[in-house]
Amino acid sequence: MPxxxxxxxxxxxxxxxxxCDDCITVELGLSIRQHANHKTRELAxxxxxxxxxxxxxxxxxxxxxxxxx
Numbered sequence: 001m002p003x004x005x006x007x008x009x010x011x012x013x014x015x016x017x018x019x020c021d022d023c024i025t026v027e028l029g030l031s032i033r034q035h036a037n038h039k040t041r042e043l044a045x046x047x048x049x050x051x052x053x054x055x056x057x058x059x060x061x062x063x064x065x066x067x068x069x
Contacts, residue, residue: 003028003030003035003039004039004042004043006028007024007028007036007039007040007043008039008043010024010027010028011024011040011043011049011066011067011068012068014067014068015067015068015069016067016068016069017057017058017067018054018055018056018057018065018066018067019056019058019065019066019067020056020058020059020061020063020064020065020066021033021036021037021040021064021066022036022056022059022061022063023056023058023059024036024039024040027058040064040066043066044066048068048069049066049067049068049069050066050067050068050069051064051065051066052064052065053065
């Protein structure tokens with residue numbers, strides 16, 4: 001399954017909670033954070049996805065997060 005599909009499915013499963021790129025990287029076992037960052041920026045252009053500065057409940061950080069509404 002392509003990385004984009006994995007990232008999309010993880011975000012949808014966590015809805016409505018947001019998640020940051022760092023946590024996506026860890027949860028999916030991606031080799032580098034940039035994979036998650038690239039895919040979340042791509043998903044942010046699609047209907048239903050919202051990427052903005054916010055709080056990630058998984059790690060507790062305040063940073064860019066994405067959610068599916």
